[in-house]
Amino acid sequence: MRRCLSILGSTGSIGTQTLDVVRGLNLKVCALAANANTALLEEQIREFKPELAAVFDESAAKKLKIAVADTPVKIVSGMEGLCEAAAMESADLILNSVVGMVGLVPTLTAIGAGKDVALANKETLVAGGSLVMEAARKNSVKIIPVDSEHSAVFQCLQGCPEKKALKRIILTASGGPFFGKSRDDLVQVTPEQALKHPNWNMGAKVTIDSATMMNKGLEIIEASWLFDMPASKISVVVHRESVVHSMIEYEDNSVIAQLGLPDMRIPIQYAITWPQRFPSPVGQLSLTDYGKLTFFEPDLQTFSCLAACKNAIERGGLAPAAANGANEVAVKLFLDGRISFLQIGDLVHRAMENQPDIQSVSSVDDILNADRSARDYVLNAVG
Ligand SMILES: NC(=O)C1=CN([C@@H]2O[C@H](COP(=O)(O)OP(=O)(O)OC[C@H]3O[C@@H](n4cnc5c(N)ncnc54)[C@H](OP(=O)(O)O)[C@@H]3O)[C@@H](O)[C@H]2O)C=CC1
Ligand SMILES: CC(=O)[C@@H](O)[C@H](O)COP(=O)(O)O
Numbered sequence: 597m598r599r600c601l602s603i604l605g606s607t608g609s610i611g612t613q614t615l616d617v618v619r620g621l622n623l624k625v626c627a628l629a630a631n632a633n634t635a636l637l638e639e640q641i642r643e644f645k646p647e648l649a650a651v652f653d654e655s656a657a658k659k660l661k662i663a664v665a666d667t668p669v670k671i672v673s674g675m676e677g678l679c680e681a682a683a684m685e686s687a688d689l690i691l692n693s694v695v696g697m698v699g700l701v702p703t704l705t706a707i708g709a710g711k712d713v714a715l716a717n718k719e720t721l722v723a724g725g726s727l728v729m730e731a732a733r734k735n736s737v738k739i740i741p742v743d744s745e746h747s748a749v750f751q752c753l754q755g756c757p758e759k760k761a762l763k764r765i766i767l768t769a770s771g772g773p774f775f776g777k778s779r780d781d782l783v784q785v786t787p788e789q790a791l792k793h794p795n796w797n798m799g800a801k802v803t804i805d806s807a808t809m810m811n812k813g814l815e816i817i818e819a820s821w822l823f824d825m826p827a828s829k830i831s832v833v834v835h836r837e838s839v840v841h842s843m844i845e846y847e848d849n850s851v852i853a854q855l856g857l858p859d860m861r862i863p864i865q866y867a868i869t870w871p872q873r874f875p876s877p878v879g880q881l882s883l884t885d886y887g888k889l890t891f892f893e894p895d896l897q898t899f900s901c902l903a904a905c906k907n908a909i910e911r912g913g914l915a916p917a918a919a920n921g922a923n924e925v926a927v928k929l930f931l932d933g934r935i936s937f938l939q940i941g942d943l944v945h946r947a948m949e950n951q952p953d954i955q956s957v958s959s960v961d962d963i964l965n966a967d968r969s970a971r972d973y974v975l976n977a978v979g
């Protein structure tokens with residue numbers, strides 16, 4: 597059982613739910629990290645008493661240092677500070693729940709320091725999957741999935757006798773708030789409408805990704821790296837209720853699924869306690885309360901981001917990093933009211949097409965450069 601956690605992104609949706617799990621399991625917190633939410637970080641420092649707190653934003657870090665001067669916590673800042681939290685000597689698990697590909701370098705730092713990583717930050721694997729998985733193998737570090745679908749697959753695989761018996765991974769997708777709509781229906785949708793996820797209460801970026809179904813595309817790439825499966829063996833089925841969190845199919849066509857209420861504290865807790873299980877704050881699933889569960893084919897025409905990610909993983913190399921970087925910027929532009937909902941998918945496609953077809957990814961700089969050039973492409977295209 598883990599004793600002390602370092603939590604990157606502690607003020608976010610996954611971070612605060614992780615701290616809820618930590619309370620229930622009576623674990624210690626060695627380090628906390630966030631971007632700029634010093635008010636919540638101060639509360640967390642006072643409750644969990646970490647040795648270290650990292651604040652990415654320099655001026656927010658200065659503010660926090662003054663606010664918690666009466667406590668022994670060490671305050672650090674910037675990427676260096678985030679990496680110090682990621683390599684925390686006293687931590688036996690780093691839970692990475694920062695949003696976006698800014699989580700890549702801290703993940704690699706944690707792995708380099710020999711720390712197991714519970715990974716919610718899917719953009720890290722999408723952009724830098726080959727480097728992350730190779731570093732994990734070299735350092736004998738475990739990457740434990742937190743993302744609900746990947747936790748489901750991981751849980752189903754606990755009984756898998758041999759990898760070659762596994763035929764397919766089936767990821768479930770809620771379909772988001774715009775399930776069943778055509779492209780014409782989506783021309784005018786607002787950020788407010790896109791932020792209404794039917795089943796999950798999450799941070800803004802992943803909620804928009806769910807609405808465009810980019811999230812499911814990112815998750816195909818994430819699954820491909822985590823479970824060493826080609827994208828051709830990863831299917832997506834729309835399941836409106838988000839009760840079946842994902843499935844695996846064996847050679848003999850037997851399908852194993854993991855089910856539960858849509859509450860991230862189940863996969864978060866499993867990532868922390870694996871391979872053990874403990875009582876959880878989440879309620880029991882009552883299938884009779886649901887009555888029926890529904891399943892549909894995804895609509896790749898309307899939700900073009902899903903098609904873009906399939907294309908990215910098939911192209912390989914730096915294409916997924918480009919698709920991810922373009923999407924991160926496009927989502928922000930949409931939330932700021934500067935582009936329309938449908939432009940997100942268009943820009944992701946175009947930024948990826950604009951990326952030279954480079955197959956070999958030999959360094960973090962390759963990924964950071966592809967990410968930067970995709971972001972610049974989107975910003976220039978929008979003007
Ligand atoms: N929410 C969910 O249910 C799920 C989320 N995920 C994935 O988990 C990740 C986090 O999502 P979610 O919790 O929803 O996101 P939120 O937006 O709610 O939280 C993001 C967290 O990251 C921190 N952060 C952002 N930028 C930086 C930075 N540069 N340095 C340090 N910390 C930073 C934020 O700090 P601050 O508050 O100061 O801005 C905040 O703590 C994403 O990759 C998402 O796709 C996966 C499955 C489910
Ligand atoms: C909770 C979680 O894991 C999210 O990634 C969720 O899957 C989003 O829902 P969609 O299935 O709508 O993308």
Ligand SMILES: [Mn+2]
Nearest residue numbers: 743744745815
């Ligand atoms: Mn998910």
